[in-house]
Amino acid sequence: MTQSILALTLFLAFNSSNLSGTWTGEMKDNEGGVGGAYLQLIQDGTRITGTTGASKDRTWPIQNAIYSNGQLTFAAISTDPESGSQSRWIFDLKVDNDHMSGTAEGARDGHSWKMGITLAWQK
Numbered sequence: 001m002t003q004s005i006l007a008l009t010l011f012l013a014f015n016s017s018n019l020s021g022t023w024t025g026e027m028k029d030n031e032g033g034v035g036g037a038y039l040q041l042i043q044d045g046t047r048i049t050g051t052t053g054a055s056k057d058r059t060w061p062i063q064n065a066i067y068s069n070g071q072l073t074f075a076a077i078s079t080d081p082e083s084g085s086q087s088r089w090i091f092d093l094k095v096d097n098d099h100m101s102g103t104a105e106g107a108r109d110g111h112s113w114k115m116g117i118t119l120a121w122q123k
Helices: 002-015
Strands: 021-028 035-046 047-055 060-068 071-079 086-095 099-108 111-121
Touching: 021 099, 035 060, 035 111, 047 071, 047 099
Parallel strands: none
Antiparallel strands: 021 035, 021 111, 035 047, 047 060, 060 071, 071 086, 086 099, 099 111
16 A cells, blocks of 8 residues: 555656746857757656757757656757758757756768757746
């Protein structure tokens, strides 16, 4: 009986986590470059929508967001405001309470790059 209550409590705690809100932080490349990171999420049950980008004023819609077992993955397509060129991004983030960390992989015109990303939930 005690194990059943514990299992139910853990199940409810895991499934009650909601990623909705604003997450901010930074992205770092392998050469020491650092830039801003912004993520605005809306979670309705298992459906997650939102935007991501370098800052609140420069974002793009996220696509195909999946949150499972503490991992959040999604894609985004960014557009350079000066050249109009587009980059495809794939994000793979581990969620740890009010922090996320992982990678953002970008690709454009046959070139690709991988960046580390850390985010904190803004309460």
